[in-house]
Amino acid sequence: MWRTIQINEQSAEPLYHQIEVQLRALIVSGQLGEGTLLPSIREFAQQLKCSVITIRRVYQDLEAQGLLRTKQGTGTFVAKVDATDRDRHRLESVIQALDEAVAAARRVQCSDDELQQLFLDALKRHNGET
Amino acid sequence: MEDQDWVVQLKGVKLSREHFQLGPLHLQVPQGYITAIVGPNGSGKSTTFRMLLGISKPDEGEVEVLGQQVQPETDVGYKRGIGYLQEESQAFQNSMRAREKADFARMWHPEWDINRYRELVRLFDIDDSLRLGKMSKGMRRKFELALALAHDPKLLLLDEPSSGLDPIAWRTMIDVLHRHMERGDRTILMASHIVEEVKRLADYIVFMIHGQVMGVFEKDELFRSWQCLYVRASAADVRWEELPGFSSREPAGGDSVKLITSEASEAELWLQERDITIQARHVLELDDILAELVALRALRSPSRMKGV
Numbered sequence: 546m547w548r549t550i551q552i553n554e555q556s557a558e559p560l561y562h563q564i565e566v567q568l569r570a571l572i573v574s575g576q577l578g579e580g581t582l583l584p585s586i587r588e589f590a591q592q593l594k595c596s597v598i599t600i601r602r603v604y605q606d607l608e609a610q611g612l613l614r615t616k617q618g619t620g621t622f623v624a625k626v627d628a629t630d631r632d633r634h635r636l637e638s639v640i641q642a643l644d645e646a647v648a649a650a651r652r653v654q655c656s657d658d659e660l661q662q663l664f665l666d667a668l669k670r671h672n673g674e675t
Numbered sequence: 676m677e678d679q680d681w682v683v684q685l686k687g688v689k690l691s692r693e694h695f696q697l698g699p700l701h702l703q704v705p706q707g708y709i710t711a712i713v714g715p716n717g718s719g720k721s722t723t724f725r726m727l728l729g730i731s732k733p734d735e736g737e738v739e740v741l742g743q744q745v746q747p748e749t750d751v752g753y754k755r756g757i758g759y760l761q762e763e764s765q766a767f768q769n770s771m772r773a774r775e776k777a778d779f780a781r782m783w784h785p786e787w788d789i790n791r792y793r794e795l796v797r798l799f800d801i802d803d804s805l806r807l808g809k810m811s812k813g814m815r816r817k818f819e820l821a822l823a824l825a826h827d828p829k830l831l832l833l834d835e836p837s838s839g840l841d842p843i844a845w846r847t848m849i850d851v852l853h854r855h856m857e858r859g860d861r862t863i864l865m866a867s868h869i870v871e872e873v874k875r876l877a878d879y880i881v882f883m884i885h886g887q888v889m890g891v892f893e894k895d896e897l898f899r900s901w902q903c904l905y906v907r908a909s910a911a912d913v914r915w916e917e918l919p920g921f922s923s924r925e926p927a928g929g930d931s932v933k934l935i936t937s938e939a940s941e942a943e944l945w946l947q948e949r950d951i952t953i954q955a956r957h958v959l960e961l962d963d964i965l966a967e968l969v970a971l972r973a974l975r976s977p978s979r980m981k982g983v
Contacts, residue, residue, distance in 0.1 A: 554958055560895045568822045596878040596894040597708065
């Protein structure tokens with residue numbers, strides 16, 4: 546499942562952040578279940594063609610957030626995420642994506658009304674109403 | 676790189692030859708990582724390797740490898756912890772069969788692992804009954820690499836490792852090297868000018884130009900911080916040279932300017948403060964960055980460079 550993680554080299558967003566957001570989403574959505582063994586830092590780095598420093602940072606961040614745990618000598622596993630935490634994490638990434646959308650709108654001087662309309666249009670599109 | 680153990684340390688190393696001046700060189704190579712030295716031909720990469728092995732003696736400065744000061748009277752035992760793939764194969768060994776060379780290496784290395792050697796020979800599809808001089812360039816390269824790896828060296832020195840390898844062998848090599856690093860305490864120091872190889876392998880990148888280290892960078896940070904930005908140049912009074920990390924500028928057609936910076940996020944803020952819109956951006960490839968550094972070095976004194 547972790548193999549679905551992709552990075553965009555042209556993005557201004559730091560690599561560790563791109564990876565962290567995607568890995569967190571896989572965990573909180575339950576696509577990577579509790580106890581799943583993640584690849585070693587070196588293997589993950591090889592797969593994504595990034596440095597082990599970046600992957601170590603991702604693992605450390607997610608460990609600090611209680612989403613991963615590392616057993617010395619065996620590897621890094623997906624931790625047990627309880628329901629309330631999962632809910633919080635689940636919405637966190639959505640809130641962040643919305644923040645980014647608002648920032649993108651501001652950059653092109655999009656008004657609040659326009660933005661709300663765009664949001665409703667997007668919802669409709671995804672619900673197959675248009 | 677705090678709390679780091681250094682496998683290689685060069686302090687104020689200088690070496691002068693008739694047509695070549697190396698240093699003063701300061702370099703630290705961290706344990707557990709792959710560090711790639713990148714630089715134009717003749718910038719001192721191979722000489723640096725030879726100094727680590729005590730083959731070339733610096734005129735000044737200190738060389739420390741695997742915790743051992745390398746000096747003329749140094750016990751050569753530390754070299755057992757090193758695997759070395761040199762740039763050119765040795766012509767005097769041409770009549771030697773590959774297996775004989777392997778047997779010789781085995782006598783020298785107590786940690787020689789015959790199973791690992793056989794596995795590498797199989798992985799790389801090497802016929803080690805051949806004489807070295809009869810092997811194709813690629814097979815000889817693969818054999819030398821297998822030999823450098825078979826005693827599971829703490830420090831692996833690779834000088835242009837992929838030279839002569841076909842794409843399949845190249846992929847095998849990348850994989851083998853990553854697996855060698857898997858346990859986390861092994862170190863690779865490599866010299867390469869193959870962009871893709873450095874991208875696939877390196878954790879840290881060292882730029883070495885004309886015998887000088889022009890900075891050590893974490894790979895992903897390096898690629899994020901060097902960017903090419905296209906902006907409108909209608910504001911005539913902007914002093915582009917003051918852009919953070921400014922490296923170069925050239926007209927990009929119409930009233931657009933192409934700017935290259937080594938501090939992309941700071942540069943972006945700087946442009947924002949001046950109400951200058953970024954029209955397009957892209958990250959630089961390793962060879963682009965190297966070319967910028969070579970040009971910068973020609974322009975100004977190296978002491979002004981960030982990261983030195």
